[in-house]
Amino acid sequence: xxxxxxxxxxxxxxxxxxxxxxxxxxxxxxxxxxxxxxxxxxxxxxxxxxxxxxxxxxxxxxxxxxxxxxxxxxxxxxxxxxxxxxxxxxxxxxxxxxxxxxxxxxxxxxxxxxxxxxxxxxxxxxxxxxxxxxxxxxxxxxxxxxxxxxxxxxxxxxxxxxxxxxxxxxxxxxxxxxxxxxxxxxxxxxxxxxxxxxxxxxxxxxxxxxxxxxxxxxxxxxxxxxxxxxxxxxxxxxxxxxx
Numbered sequence: 001x002x003x004x005x006x007x008x009x010x011x012x013x014x015x016x017x018x019x020x021x022x023x024x025x026x027x028x029x030x031x032x033x034x035x036x037x038x039x040x041x042x043x044x045x046x047x048x049x050x051x052x053x054x055x056x057x058x059x060x061x062x063x064x065x066x067x068x069x070x071x072x073x074x075x076x077x078x079x080x081x082x083x084x085x086x087x088x089x090x091x092x093x094x095x096x097x098x099x100x101x102x103x104x105x106x107x108x109x110x111x112x113x114x115x116x117x118x119x120x121x122x123x124x125x126x127x128x129x130x131x132x133x134x135x136x137x138x139x140x141x142x143x144x145x146x147x148x149x150x151x152x153x154x155x156x157x158x159x160x161x162x163x164x165x166x167x168x169x170x171x172x173x174x175x176x177x178x179x180x181x182x183x184x185x186x187x188x189x190x191x192x193x194x195x196x197x198x199x200x201x202x203x204x205x206x207x208x209x210x211x212x213x214x215x216x217x218x219x220x221x222x223x224x225x226x227x228x229x230x231x232x233x234x235x236x237x238x239x240x241x242x243x
Contacts, residue, residue, distance in 0.1 A: 005033060005041040006050075006134045008141065013048040013067055018056075021063040030058045042071065044133075046141040049073045075139050077103035078236050079183045081161075083110050084224055085190035086117040086147065091221045095188075096125050098221075100132035100142060102228040103237060109147040114192035120147040154201060161185055163208045166227050168193050170212040179209055181235045188224045 007029070009019055021029065029035050037055050043065065044050045050072035057064035082104040086092050092109075099107050107129065109120045125144040133141045157163075161183040168189065187202070194202070202208050213226045232238045 005029070005035070006137070007041060007043055008130045008134055009043050009045055011045060013043055013045055013051045015067060015069065017051075017067040019043060019053060019065045019067065021065065023061050026059060026061055026063040029055070029063060031060065040068075041065065043067065044072075044139045046133075046139070047074065050139050072139055077105045077138075077140060077142070078181075078232075080104050080228075080231065080236065081106045081108060081185040082188070082224065082228065083108045083150075083153070083163075083185055084188040084220065085110055085112045085115045085150075086120045087191055087220050088117065091219075092117070092120070092125070093128050094221050095224045096128045096144065097132040098225050099228065100129050100138060101136045102225070103232060104142050104228070105140075106145065107142050108145040108153075110150045110153060110187075111147055112150045112190050112198060113195040115190045116192065117190075122146050150198060151201075154205070157205070157207065158183070159207060161207060163187050163202070163205070164227060164231055165202050165208050165210045166213055166223050167199065167202075167210045168217045168223075169199065170210055179235070184231065184235075186224070186227045186231060188220055188227065191220060 007025055011019055029041065035041065035055055035058065037058050039055045040052055042050050043053045049070055051067045052069050052071050053065035053067050055063065056066050080103065082099045084095055086109045096107055122144055129144055130141055162179060164184060164186045166188050203210060213223055218226060
């Protein structure tokens with residue numbers, strides 16, 4: 001079994017379950033990776049854990065795999081959302097990829113007053129999330145939400161979900177204390193920063209925990225990684241604590 005070959009499939013998985021590959025998956029597995037009948041790969045669907053599956057039919061445009069045994073249970077990431085203002089295409093892709101690798105449960109692009117980006121394609125970002133999950137060994141795939149306005153999101157915010165607010169105006173000593181485990185969200189602003197109204201609104205919310213990410217103002221993609229690292233190290237699942 002090649003541990004490097006993992007495929008996400010949108011079908012139930014279980015012992016003896018057969019899985020029909022899509023045309024693209026068949027091309028990747030048999031045309032690119034040169035796998036043949038009798039080879040083993042890993043499958044996951046974000047619900048049933050990871051399964052070892054044997055190739056029982058291989059063709060140029062289709063393939064059939066048979067689940068043989070469970071190799072890893074479903075591992076849910078902490079209840080952490082990453083909210084970020086979309087930026088340039090490649091850097092937005094980077095944020096989504098790293099959010100999956102670092103253990104976000106949901107990813108949501110938010111439109112702020114100073115957001116300056118091209119149209120956000122939810123389907124393309126979700127595809128990036130799937131690819132990242134395949135590469136990093138995750139058994140859960142976070143959903144990428146449709147882009148929404150920040151003011152509307154805050155107006156309906158769950159009072160029990162705290163927000164780690166990466167506030168560039170607080171640039172200074174890195175804040176190390178975040179808070180107790182529980183539902184959280186991390187909010188990363190656009191390249192132009194948050195507007196005065198947005199910052200004032202956030203700071204008035206009792207759920208908001210403002211944080212400085214060091215003495216220099218970080219780019220949005222760097223800030224997302226830095227904030228998730230700090231949160232995971234403090235109260236996430238990197239130390240086995242979970243949230």
